[in-house]
Amino acid sequence: MDTLTIRKHSIFLKWWWFFSLLIITTIGLFIFDIHNILWANDKTKLSFLILSIFYVMTVHCGYESWLLSRWVNGEIDEVKNINGRHESGWFASDVLLTMGLIGTVAGFILMLAGAFIGINIADVSSVQQALANMAVGMSTALYTTLTGLISSTLLKFQYFRLQQDLERYLDDKRTTD
Template sequence: MEHSTPYKIFLLWLLLSSLMLSGVFIVWDIGILRAILQQDITRISTIILFVFFGACVHCAWRSFYLARQALMLAYLQDELVKEGSAVQLLSLFPRGSCLAQEYLVGLYQGRDAQDKVLLSEIMAESLRGTHQVGWFIAGIVIKLGLLGTVVGFVLMLSSVSGLDKLDITDIKQLMQQMTQGMGVAMNTTLVGLISSMALGVQYLLLDRCADRLVVDGVNLGQAFMSVSFDERSGTL
């Protein structure tokens, strides 16, 4: 496992979020985002943005957590190579703080191959299980955008419900109401799609990093069991 850069996972997320934040500032500065929020009388776009930034905070916490797990896993690998002892790896960190160490403890106490598979599945679920909440939020965001689309079309169609009673002086007001409804539909859809894609990129990065940690943890477990078997058999 390459671990020359501490907190590499968190730094990757920080770079990605910096690019997205720069994009938000640009569209705000040129007035596009402000116009979208002002034209959306339903405030659905504002809700989408609040949900989006809340999910980004969750991504920040998960990336930092995965970075910490990667550092502890790298330390366990280094100690196994330097010390060549398996038992001392089981108490390097406080219980429950390092998932890789908990995996090694389970392997050391396990009895058969089924236990090893179950332990690896538990480690994988612990590393990426909460990401399912993020993917759910990404789906909610795009559904909120589609809800805004429906509401916008309802507003637009309701403005023409009394078309047979209008005279020429009401045409201007009618067009303004229709434009407002169409603006709500298009703006909420745009904000929802972009927010969903941005969250998808972040959680995809977290999932890939978590998968890599699982692979490295399983590889460490194989090396650990080999050394542990030699220690138990008295060959070392």
């Protein structure tokens, strides 16, 4: 591929570079069995919903990058609602963050709901059982928070770069017109 072609499609290729790193990272996480650890420790399974939305919106961002790249290169004449097309990505990134926080609250509820009912402080095994029950809720809270924060940040990064490329192109177009 020559440098002209690379420069011509740089908007899409920047996204493709990010997506390739994301796929490599995902494969690495599967190799280290992180998905099973997440499945076992997140009792709400919100982390998997968060990740599903993240991957769908990442592909959506790729489609938007491809469209913008084609428009910038004159391969298509117009992109409908060009200024508002990326709002769904920004909204989804906020939803991911919110879902992570909902998982945090759900985890704390799991942690504290009934943790101290019937506990006998004099009995060591009773206290150990209460702490074990609390650990389940705490792991749910922490895993969903971490998943929501990371996926939201990565999605915002993608849409921020896409928005910057759009604004740069529109500014260049205004100065040349």
